[in-house]
Amino acid sequence: MMPVATTDYREEIRSRFLMAVRMILAARVNGVKTISQLAPMIGSLQQNISQMENSAPGEGRFPTLEQVARICKTFNFSAEWMMLGKGNMENTAELNDKVAVHEDRLDRIELAIEKLVKKK
Structure with missing residues (x-):
């Protein structure tokens, strides 16, 4: 029997997802200045992203697979980096x-x- 992984990959993905969100807002990529502008572009609501930012580790909201895919495609982030933490961010x-x-x-x-x- 294989050992069960103890790492919460959802938390790692959320961390990278929020890092990408902060980078997009800081650089004003595609003219995006606020979470309320960004949220519909990635299939989310402003309050969902805010809840992700303010949640304790292991609790609260996590990005959906669709949101991860959209932020990667729209803003040129590597899906491998976003999902696995490997390779280049871009x-x-x-x-x-x-x-x-x-x-x-x-x-x-x-x-x-x-x-x-x-x-x-």
Whole structure:
């Protein structure tokens, strides 16, 4: 018989979820400044998030799987990090794609500037 895990994974997920919430609000990601703006974007109510923040460990509200999925997808957090605490906090595959697009744009801008300078 396998031993039963004593760690409350729900508490760990709630902790990472609330860390993500605080980061979103602090950085004003997508213009989100308040929990009342954030809550509908992740399928929650303002009071539910507040209850998560104010609950004692092991008690109160925990984020639902849908809320975890929505915050990861909407704000580019890694689901592996959110659920397991492993890997990078950000979804690096998507982040790498965005960086590649911006690098391509910068290359094109540099070429356009070089052409303009040569014309003068």
